[in-house]
Amino acid sequence: MGEGSYPFEISVDGLIYKFESISTKRTIVKTVSFERIGNSNVFNVALLGPLANGAFSDQVESRNGDLQTVLATVFQIICDFLNQFPDSIVSFRGSDTRRHRLYRIAISRELDNVTGKYEIYGTTASQEVVVFTPNVDYEHYFIKKL
16 A cells, blocks of 8 residues: 555564554554464454453444554555465455445555555355455455465
């Protein structure tokens, strides 16, 4: 992504990343979590924000005015994860329809920049995994390093 990104910290096991979303109003700690699916080499990635009780959720809407920077940071984190674990596949989907559409738009916009470095796939409604095509709705997205 062409936008700037936030610096991030990585847990010892490489599965949890943290960064700060910064605006003139506040700073919010965001967490990006990678969770292995079964015994496979596929990892689900989730962007989590803090709830009032201190827990983290993928349903949080921070509205901090830095959406593009947050998305660019998550993309950089996925790239870092795939560099650390090059045989892995990262799986993701939006936690709601609006976010899922946002991810599709971001992938479509950046597709030319990642071609040759990563392969991106989508899962159709019939659960078929196909190469990502812009402006097509998918159930899930997958990205792997070439």
